[in-house]
Amino acid sequence: MKNFYKTNLLVLVASLIFATDQFEEVITEESDNISYQNNIDFDTRTIQLWHDGSWHNKWQWMKSYDENGYLTESEFYHFRDDDWSLRGNVTLTNNDIGSPISKIKQIYIQDSLYNRSLNEYVYNDSGDLTQNTQYKWYNNSWNNRSLVELQYEEGLFTNSTFSRWADSSWTNRYYKEISYNENSQRDVKVGYKWTDSGWTELHKTEYSFDDNGDLSQKVLSKWTDSGWAIKARITIDRDDYLNPVEILLERLDSANVWINVSLRENTFFDSGMIMESISSRWYDDEWHYKKRNEYSYVNGPGRSSLSTVSLESLPTQIKLNQNYPNPFNPITTISYDIPKGEFVEVKVFNLRGDKISTLVNEFQNPGIKSYQWNGTNDHGNSVAAGVYIYTIQAGDFQQSKKMILLK
Known part of the structure; x- marks a missing residue:
């Protein structure tokens, strides 16, 4: 059995870096950060692009796990000249419960792997991620790059601070705070940027949930001189098994009309494991295919279901x-x-x-x-x-x- 190697917080940390003119990155992060079973514990994920009326291979990720089911390695391939060629590698070291304590990224150039970045993770006694330090490789050594510090209240992630290493010290760059509703579900997330006058609002995401308690919509706003202005929304439609089968991104135009932007359609095995995800873009008054993700599992879908033993x-x-x-x-x-x-x-x-x-x-x-x-x-x-x-x-x-x- 496999154990997903990083928590949702690691995804949040990886997407924390944004600036005033990077609202597009926030929209992309919120669109991609829709959790569903087994969208991240696959053995192989293949990305294909649509052109000339058919799907064509582009990228591929292959993962390796240890005997405890903890992710230890991920390889990244590029499809070229009718063959897959290795482009990069990620190696992880995990603690006793499968959370990563270090992650090394390497790039593949001329038959050799070269260090690119190193992340080191620190957790509290409850197993919550509290610190993520990233180093960059240059001059044959690891050098400070960025630091994310996270805080919790009653087990819930409430805020994080992102800092950059500059002039031999950590310098504040971005801050994120999250509030929760009475059901301990994420309610509002606000992002700030450090300026000479302190923390200044940048972006806000407001979350809505359906009667089952599952995420149904995200509304994204941008801070302007006159306050918060709604710019986009993400709507999630689920099947009878609560799997998110459609994820729709819309933008609010200057006439306050919602305009289609992108659509992600997911197909699941009966066990709830993701089988396929197709992304489309809206133009010329219709949807056009853009990208497809295909997932495979060495032991087949539903491998966590155990059969009777002799x-x-x-x-x-x-x-x-x-x-x-x-x-x-x-x-x-x-x-x-x-x-x-x-x-x-x-x-x-x-x-x-x-x-x-x-x-x-x-x-x-x-x-x-x-x-x-x-x-x-x-x-x-x-x-x-x-x-x-x-x-x-x-x-x-x-x-x-x-x-x-x-x-």
């Missing part, structure tokens, strides 16, 4: 496995091994120790078991994004692990 291969000890995928949205699978018949309880708790859901409460025969959790409590209500604890009690044995729900 008597000869029954487990020899009780073991609680890491949930998969992790982080997840909207569904994850929790699996465990029991070598003999036991009364088993599997429960989900929040970080305050409150019980959220009971997944198993029965006597079970020996074997490898797996159950899915869809991010709801015992009353069927969706819970907020965040870190949760799942625990197994089988006889005198008890074990717990952490998992991360994204929204």
Whole structure:
């Protein structure tokens, strides 16, 4: 089984760098940052571009995982002259729960890999990312480049500060703060730029959720001399399984009319794993294909579903496995091994120790078991994004692990 190697916060950190005239980057980041199950734990992702009435290979990512399912390497290929050629490599070192503590990017030139950048990550006792330091390689050594520091309140990410290394010290550049609604769902995100007079507003994103508690819309505004001005919106349509099947980007023109810009259409396997994503652009009063992402999985879709084992291969000890995928949205699978018949309880708790859901409460025969959790409590209500604890009690044995729900 595989474990997604970086949290949603790492995506946010990577997209933090923007300036006053880079509102387009904010729109792109918010359009891409729509979480769905297994959009990031693939083995291979192939990007194709549309031209002359057909799809043509362009880029490809291939990932490698260790025996714990933690991502350790990612290779980047470019399609040229009817063949894939290596263009870059990312190598990761992980901690005991699969979060990266370092990431090295290298580029491939003339049959050799050359260092490009290094990221080092620091976490608090709850496993939350608190610091991301990036270094650039030059003069045969790693040199300070940027620093992101993150803060939390009651387990929720509330603000981050981005700094650049200049004149032998860290200099403030950008600041981001996030507020939450009564359901602990992200409500508003505001970005600021450091100026001589202090932090100045740049961009704002406002989030809306449907009756299931899933993200349904983002409204993006830009700070002007007269205050906030709405510029764009992103609308998410979901299927019966809550997968985001359509993501529509629109802009508000000078006449206050919403104009189509781009559309992303996703296709999913029955297990909720992404199969294909097609991006289109709107012009000449119709949609035109632009880009397609195709995803493949070595063990096939739904590989987290475990089959019944034979008597000869029954487990020899009780073991609680890491949930998969992790982080997840909207569904994850929790699996465990029991070598003999036991009364088993599997429960989900929040970080305050409150019980959220009971997944198993029965006597079970020996074997490898797996159950899915869809991010709801015992009353069927969706819970907020965040870190949760799942625990197994089988006889005198008890074990717990952490998992991360994204929204």
